[in-house]
Amino acid sequence: xQNDLKxxxxxxNPRKPYTDDQLxxxxxxxxxxVVELRHQAGVPDSRERIKPGLRRDCAAIxxxxxxxxxxxxxxxxxxxxxxxxxxxVKNIRQELPRPQKEEVAPPxxxxxxxxxTDFSGIIGWDGALKAQITQAKAAIAYPPNGLHTLIIGPxxxxxxxxxxxxxxxxxxxxxxxxxxxxxxxxxADYADNPQLLVSQLFGYVKGAxxxxxxxxxxxxxxxxxxxxxxxxxxxxxxxxxxxxxxxxDKGSYRPLGDSGAPRxxxxxxxxxxxxxxxxxxxLTFRRRIPVVISMPDLASRPLKERYAIVRNFFAQxxxxxxxxxxxxxxxxxxxxxxxxxxxxxxxxxDIQVCCANSFLESMSSNQNEIYLKPELVETLLxxxxxxxxxxxxGGGYFWKELVLSGEELTDDGAPLVEESIYQxxxxxxxxxxxxxxxxxxxxxxxxxxLSQQLRLFYHEQQDSVQPKSRDNVLKDxxxxxxxxxxxxxxxxxxxxxxxxxxxLLGVLAIHLDSVVRSLAGETYRPRVNVEGWRQKYPQEYxxxxxLLAFCSERIGLKLPEEEAAVVAMYxxxxxxxxxxxxxxxxxxxxxxxxxxxxxxxxxxxxxxxAVGITMDLxxxxxxxxxxxxxxxxxxxxxxxxxxxxxxxxxxxxxxxVELRTxxxxxxxxxxxxxxxxxxxxxxxxxxxxxxxxxxDALEKGRMRMGxxxxxxxxxxxxxxxxxxxxxxxxxxxVHSFIEATIPxxxxxxxxxxxxLDRQSMLSRVEQIAKEYEVLVVIGTMNPNLPGIPxxxxxxxxxxxxxMTLNNLLAGCSQHQNTLSxxxxxxxxxxxxxxxDKNEALDKMSELLVNEGCVTSDFQLxxxxxxxxxxxxxxxxxxxxxxxxxxxxKPAICxxxxxxxxxxxxxxxADFVFMFALDENCMESIQDFYKIIVDxxxxxxxxxxxxxxxxxxxxxx
Numbered sequence: 001x002q003n004d005l006k007x008x009x010x011x012x013n014p015r016k017p018y019t020d021d022q023l024x025x026x027x028x029x030x031x032x033x034v035v036e037l038r039h040q041a042g043v044p045d046s047r048e049r050i051k052p053g054l055r056r057d058c059a060a061i062x063x064x065x066x067x068x069x070x071x072x073x074x075x076x077x078x079x080x081x082x083x084x085x086x087x088x089v090k091n092i093r094q095e096l097p098r099p100q101k102e103e104v105a106p107p108x109x110x111x112x113x114x115x116x117t118d119f120s121g122i123i124g125w126d127g128a129l130k131a132q133i134t135q136a137k138a139a140i141a142y143p144p145n146g147l148h149t150l151i152i153g154p155x156x157x158x159x160x161x162x163x164x165x166x167x168x169x170x171x172x173x174x175x176x177x178x179x180x181x182x183x184x185x186x187x188a189d190y191a192d193n194p195q196l197l198v199s200q201l202f203g204y205v206k207g208a209x210x211x212x213x214x215x216x217x218x219x220x221x222x223x224x225x226x227x228x229x230x231x232x233x234x235x236x237x238x239x240x241x242x243x244x245x246x247x248x249d250k251g252s253y254r255p256l257g258d259s260g261a262p263r264x265x266x267x268x269x270x271x272x273x274x275x276x277x278x279x280x281x282x283l284t285f286r287r288r289i290p291v292v293i294s295m296p297d298l299a300s301r302p303l304k305e306r307y308a309i310v311r312n313f314f315a316q317x318x319x320x321x322x323x324x325x326x327x328x329x330x331x332x333x334x335x336x337x338x339x340x341x342x343x344x345x346x347x348x349x350d351i352q353v354c355c356a357n358s359f360l361e362s363m364s365s366n367q368n369e370i371y372l373k374p375e376l377v378e379t380l381l382x383x384x385x386x387x388x389x390x391x392x393x394g395g396g397y398f399w400k401e402l403v404l405s406g407e408e409l410t411d412d413g414a415p416l417v418e419e420s421i422y423q424x425x426x427x428x429x430x431x432x433x434x435x436x437x438x439x440x441x442x443x444x445x446x447x448x449x450l451s452q453q454l455r456l457f458y459h460e461q462q463d464s465v466q467p468k469s470r471d472n473v474l475k476d477x478x479x480x481x482x483x484x485x486x487x488x489x490x491x492x493x494x495x496x497x498x499x500x501x502x503x504l505l506g507v508l509a510i511h512l513d514s515v516v517r518s519l520a521g522e523t524y525r526p527r528v529n530v531e532g533w534r535q536k537y538p539q540e541y542x543x544x545x546x547l548l549a550f551c552s553e554r555i556g557l558k559l560p561e562e563e564a565a566v567v568a569m570y571x572x573x574x575x576x577x578x579x580x581x582x583x584x585x586x587x588x589x590x591x592x593x594x595x596x597x598x599x600x601x602x603x604x605x606x607x608x609x610a611v612g613i614t615m616d617l618x619x620x621x622x623x624x625x626x627x628x629x630x631x632x633x634x635x636x637x638x639x640x641x642x643x644x645x646x647x648x649x650x651x652x653x654x655x656x657v658e659l660r661t662x663x664x665x666x667x668x669x670x671x672x673x674x675x676x677x678x679x680x681x682x683x684x685x686x687x688x689x690x691x692x693x694x695x696d697a698l699e700k701g702r703m704r705m706g707x708x709x710x711x712x713x714x715x716x717x718x719x720x721x722x723x724x725x726x727x728x729x730x731x732x733x734v735h736s737f738i739e740a741t742i743p744x745x746x747x748x749x750x751x752x753x754x755x756l757d758r759q760s761m762l763s764r765v766e767q768i769a770k771e772y773e774v775l776v777v778i779g780t781m782n783p784n785l786p787g788i789p790x791x792x793x794x795x796x797x798x799x800x801x802x803m804t805l806n807n808l809l810a811g812c813s814q815h816q817n818t819l820s821x822x823x824x825x826x827x828x829x830x831x832x833x834x835x836d837k838n839e840a841l842d843k844m845s846e847l848l849v850n851e852g853c854v855t856s857d858f859q860l861x862x863x864x865x866x867x868x869x870x871x872x873x874x875x876x877x878x879x880x881x882x883x884x885x886x887x888x889k890p891a892i893c894x895x896x897x898x899x900x901x902x903x904x905x906x907x908x909a910d911f912v913f914m915f916a917l918d919e920n921c922m923e924s925i926q927d928f929y930k931i932i933v934d935x936x937x938x939x940x941x942x943x944x945x946x947x948x949x950x951x952x953x954x955x956x
Contacts, residue, residue: 001027005037014053015081017046051092052337054082058092095303118169122161123312124305132293136162139291140170140268148248148269148288150233152277153295156345159272160184162295163229166270170227176268181226183219187235191596194237199256201230202243208257208856220253224265233271234280238591239860241285244269248288257856259846280592283618284867298343303336310335311402313348317355318404323362323370325355327402330374482516483509485554489547496543497571508570512551515563540568583639583683583691585610586631587676588624588653589646594671601676609680611635615650625653632661640664640691642679642698644671646885666695670885719749719772721765721788723779748775755783819927820955822892822917826851828947829895837901837909841866841880844893844914851891854916858886862914875932876900878909884918891916892924894950896942910942 004027012018020038024031038045054077061068061076068076070093074086119125119133139147149166151159163184170176190197195209203218219228230236236244247253248269252262269289277286298306310332318325331354340347358372486509494500534541544567552559587594587610595612602610613631615624632641643665645651654667668675675698682694749772753764765785768774774788782790827847834840845859861882865871872878878901893914900908917924931937931954941953 001029001033002037002041005034005043006041009043013081015050015057016083017049019046050082050084054084054088054092055096057082058089059096062093062096118172119165122158122165123308124301128296128301128305132162132295135291135293136166137169139293140166140175141173145266146170146175146268147291149271149291149293150277150286150289151270151272151293151295153272153274154297154341154343155274156343156347157295157297158344159295160229160231162293163227163270163272167227167229170268176226181223182229183223183226184229184231185219186231188232191232191235194239194593195256197236198240198243201240202253202255204256205258208255212257215255218255220247220265220267221263223267225267227268227270230269230271232273234273234275234277234592235596237593238282238864239857241282242860242863245282245285245288248285259849279614279616282616298340298347306336307332309344309347310351311404313351314355314402315404317352321355321359321370323368325358325370325372325404327372327404328374329401331372331377332402334374334377479513479516481555482513482551485551486512488554489550492550493543493547493571504570508547508567511566511570512559512563515559516555516557519557519560534565534568537568537572540571541565543571544568582609582637583694584632584635584637584641585644585676585679585683586613586628586635586641587611587644587671588613588615588628588650589671590615590650594644594646597671597673597676600673601680607680609683610676621650624650625656628653629657629660632657632663632665636661636663640666642683642691642694643667644676644679644698645669646671664691666691668695668698716771716773717749718775719751719768721768721774721777721779721785722750722752723755723761723777723781723783753783755779755781758783819892819924822890822921822924823894823951823954824851824891825947825951827853827891827893828950829893830945830947830950831898832895833898834895834901837903840878840895840897840901840912841914844880844895844912845882847893848891848914848916851889853887853889853891854882855886855888858882858916861886872903872907872909873932874907875938876908876910877932878903878907878912879915880912881915881917887916887918889916890918890921890924892928894954896944896950 005023008018008023008026018026020031020034023034023038027034043049057077057080058073061073070086070090073093074084074089077084077089119136122129122133124130125133136149139149151162153159164182167176167180167182171178171180185200187197190200199208199212199216199218201218202220203216204212205215206212243253247265247267250262251266252264254260254262271289273280277292298309301309314325314327335347335351340350342349354372354376355370357376358370362368362370487505490500490505490508541564544564545561547567548559548561548564585598587598589595589597589612592614595614598610598612602608611631613624613627615621628643635641641657641663643654643657645653645667646669651667651669654665657663658665668679679694679698682697751768751772753761755761761783762785765774774785777783777785777788777790779790779792782792784790829844829847832843834843841862842859845854845862848854848858849856859882862880865881865883871880893916895912895914897910897912900910901912903909913928931941937953941950944950944953
């Protein structure tokens with residue numbers, strides 16, 4: 001059907017192209033099927049296919065009669081065979097540059113008046129971007145300190161350039177002093193490490209986290225008195241957005257780990273994002289950024305502005321080359337029309353690659369003038385189906401060569417990048433020609449060697465990184481001609497290999513590209529036993545030779561016959577068996593961190609198993625559950641789904657999802673990137689791991705811990721066994737570790753046993769079990785003791801191992817869950833004068849941090865919980881609380897205030913109880929509730945005038 005469609009389109013009248021309805025009738029299929037086939041072939045619709053010819057004919061008429069009216073122009077075009085409206089003709093006419101008899105000049109620009117010179121370097125400042133420039137100036141000029149601004153738009157649309165111009169405008173007009181700092185930071189650089197990202201912004205004090213051996217100031221402090229530009233701000237985790245919200249709201253912040261007074265700064269924030277703010281930024285954060293500027297993509301810019309952009313980029317290249325640059329009109333027409341998903345950034349990169357190839361040819365032919373032929377542009381973009389329609393329709397409307405000397409750039413033009421890329425080309429070419437290689441082959445191999453370097457070299461010039469598919473990423477690493485050649489060759493083989501893996505194209509292209517480069521560098525060496533592979537896979541070997549012959553002919557470079565064995569190996573590997581089903585991995589977290597974990601793990605393992613789901617802080621659990629159900633139904637491959645969650649109610653989703661979908665689901669909590677990596681790696685071993693085995697492996701005994709705690713029926717004191725070859729050395733390390741991490745359990749008995757004599761070891765364990773209840777075995781090797789879980793020594797000392805051991809030993813203290821053991825005099829404040837609710841939250845969370853009860857992240861989790869809803873009870877008692885994941889030692893901080901605090905719109909608090917509890921503190925919650933509903937005890941508590949009286953009222 002695809003071939004039938006192509007035949008019809010080749011025969012169609014370019015002045016009356018077939019509509020989708022007409023194609024559907026001619027092919028005898030539904031219109032929806034035509035649209036699908038057309039999209040698969042990269043064919044534009046009839047409205048786009050008619051435009052190249054319409055522009056050409058319209059331009060020809062205007063050359064003869066420039067003053068013709070739109071109505072008369074429409075009549076002339078319809079007489080030529082078109083059937084177009086005056087509205088379409090008017091739009092086409094407005095896009096056309098005026099005909100020039102001499103060298104084509106750029107579109108005339110309005111002379112910028114004072115105040116607009118700071119933005120005149122942006123093409124379109126007085127045209128398509130005029131509204132955006134007006135917004136930008138208003139944001140800077142608004143008294144007294146301007147307005148914070150968010151710039152949104154696709155990658156490569158000039159968001160960074162606009163931010164820099166806003167800063168220059170602010171300095172030029174005195175809104176900022178001349179020495180005001182401009183600090184630029186890309187949040188995507190640290191997206192895989194949220195803590196490091198936040199520490200870069202706000203700084204940290206010594207000891208704030210592992211590795212913080214000295215105090216370091218952050219970018220917020222560096223930008224004080226100036227502008228802080230945060231690119232890709234959607235990659236900032238929710239914790240960072242909360243801190244940034246506090247900065248914008250109060251003008252103050254605290255470095256990580258700092259419990260002192262807040263630091264005040266005056267910073268204008270300009271942020272940029274390629275993502276929709278509603279889906280990636282917290283509502284509270286968005287409310288503090290009043291100005292939102294939307295940058296249009298390149299496709300929506302007027303044609304005259306796109307021409308000005310193209311001409312400006314060519315002028316930059318001519319200035320770097322210091323030689324005349326002549327661009328053919330056909331090349332200009334292609335660059336004005338081809339789809340450019342990376343927008344201005346990609347257009348710049350593509351033009352630079354074209355100029356580099358032109359420079360290469362001029363060096364080989366000893367020509368001073370550099371001529372950019374249309375073939376070079378088509379070679380760069382030849383995989384795009386729309387260019388073939390451009391060629392069939394006769395090109396475009398630009399008919400004069402563009403001649404540039406390099407002197408066309410004005411002082412306010414874009415800065416030049418380094419000239420080293422052209423010097424690199426010249427050095428490579430000279431080296432190959434000195435080795436005796438002829439000119440034609442030198443051109444081919446140098447282009448193959450430099451293609452990857454050119455793309456990577458100019459990749460950083462783009463505004464930001466656009467997410468790409470895996471094929472597109474691989475395509476950027478391979479010479480375009482080679483990629484297209486391998487793609488065609490693989491298509492020819494699909495009739496013989498119906499179960500061909502989609503990954504074969506990328507694997508073969510990367511391999512053959514390395515072969516071409518090794519041939520160019522004269523470093524090629526055969527690496528396989530050709531005869532062995534020929535005998536083992538004769539059919540694949542024949543197909544591989546055909547593929548190599550086709551590639552050699554098309555790229556003009558003979559590929560070694562020895563490579564047929566390698567290609568045959570790939571053909572066998574990627575076409576023998578259909579991919580098996582897997583356990584699917586879903587990462588579900590509050591905020592964007594889960595999606596980032598899934599993307600990072602997939603990229604690192606070159607996999608597509610993990611799927612990230614984001615639960616916004618404003619979203620209800622029911623909404624998140626519904627999206628999880630839909631995801632499970634969509635991705636399940638028959639072996640079940642593993643749900644990796646961070647905390648809270650998400651951990652309870654698995655049974656409900658399984659009930660509603662009929663798909664087996666298991667859940668593992670407290671996810672991090674390493675856990676996701678491990679889950680994907682194990683899930684791909686589908687023959688070795690079932691869903692339950694995979695979940696159990698990730699839990700590392702966590703499921704058994706709960707069962708073990710619940711099944712303890714003896715009154716024997718708890719004990720831990722440490723094992724190694726000799727039985728010496730481990731006990732002291734484990735004991736010190738438990739004292740530091742789980743103080744309540746520091747009295748646990750620890751016994752050493754050796755592994756050399758198993759019979760003696762088993763006898764010793766039997767004796768110990770009569771006196772103690774053995775909770776766990778820790779050591780370097782697993783002694784396989786029945787009924788006793790084993791934890792490896794290295795695992796125990798890791799972050800996940802610490803949580804595992806903490807959970808396991810949580811029930812060893814008989815009084816752990818009573819209220820009296822959660823209250824300490826150092827955590828009780830009597831008649832304290834808090835200015836407001838925020839001061840109460842800050843001081844009480846700092847007390848818990850200083851006492852070692854919580855980590856520094858606990859404070860932020862308290863604020864996040866407060867944003868979800870009030871935590872004040874009718875009795876005038878506030879109960880703020882944070883995430884249990886940040887609790888190291890359960891405790892309650894108590895404050896009796898000297899005056900009532902407004903906690904929410906309809907509630908004031910006289911008592912504040914900040915809970916730092918874990919999952920084993922349910923009994924304490926019940927004890928607390930009994931106190932506050934007992935009027936007598938509550939009155940006794942309100943009349944208390946000292947720390948001791950408060951403690952007695954709560955524990956008697």
